[in-house]
Amino acid sequence: MAQSKKQNIIPKEQAVFWMDRDGTWHNEHGKLAHPKIIKYFNQSIHKDDQGYFLCQTMNDVEEKVYFPYQDTAVFVVDLVKKDTGIELTLNTLDIIALDPGALYIEEDALFMETEAHLVKFTQKALARMSSFLTETSQGLALNIGRTQTVIREK
Template sequence: MAARKKQREKSKTRPVSKKSACRGASHGRAYGWGKIFLDKEGRWFHEGVEITHQRTIELFNRSIKKQPGKGYYLQVGRERAEIEVEDTPFMVRAVDFRDRQAVLVLNDKTSEPLDPASLRVGKHNVLYCKVKSGQFPARFLRPAYYQLMSCLGEDEQGFFLEIGGQKWRIAQAAAD
């Protein structure tokens, strides 16, 4: 017991080297941590372990930025960390129908009107659109997909959404 107390006292007075002081600095990675991954269902992982702390998830969701030609990263204050995104950086969690338009509720807790012209069907019939002024792709999660399907129609030209009395064709994504 006395040895532990002596060790604690010794560590309090030990000078901190520049190298050890910088150990926690990010150097382009969030808090010096390793791989951060966002899966296709909107779940965050750090080094393969799912992040379950709600405030951390919310912070990450609203901190996504795009680096042209290099993918996505998180920007939290001055800290920056590259992230690996399995499918899209944003997910549509819900669709609200207001004033003859569809309003998307995204994983970063923002809402915005659907741009029906940006809709497309991808592999495995997954529905996508553009969000954030057309800057980012977003994947419709199942609940939002089924909400939007209440407006789905089909004719000889294929599938369309009818919103506010207007028909919007749904494009088929090019084969990967």
């Protein structure tokens, strides 16, 4: 008979860390700076009906720590042009395809709506994306191959 794991759930009000609107992790001492800790946190991000949380399993206990964040907890950190389009690397290390029709601009930030997450582009990703962007009479547009898509503003 399989035993179910015990769960330890920590609500976001009790979390000792949070993520700012740029995807930077913080605790009471300031910004987290250790790359391995940041990578571990990002890879541990999950989402359910309660919001975003970090999840880890130790022995037979699954710990879920919900954490405060602004806008979203999922960010585009890099992108690669492929023959089929542009692949986006997320802070969670997932790779997804760029969907030009799902892009929008809000308060000088670029977002993409997916079924699973609202994804925000980091400054580094925006810099990498700049070669695909053009200012048009209708606004900022994304150019991939022979296709130009105007990015809507919210």
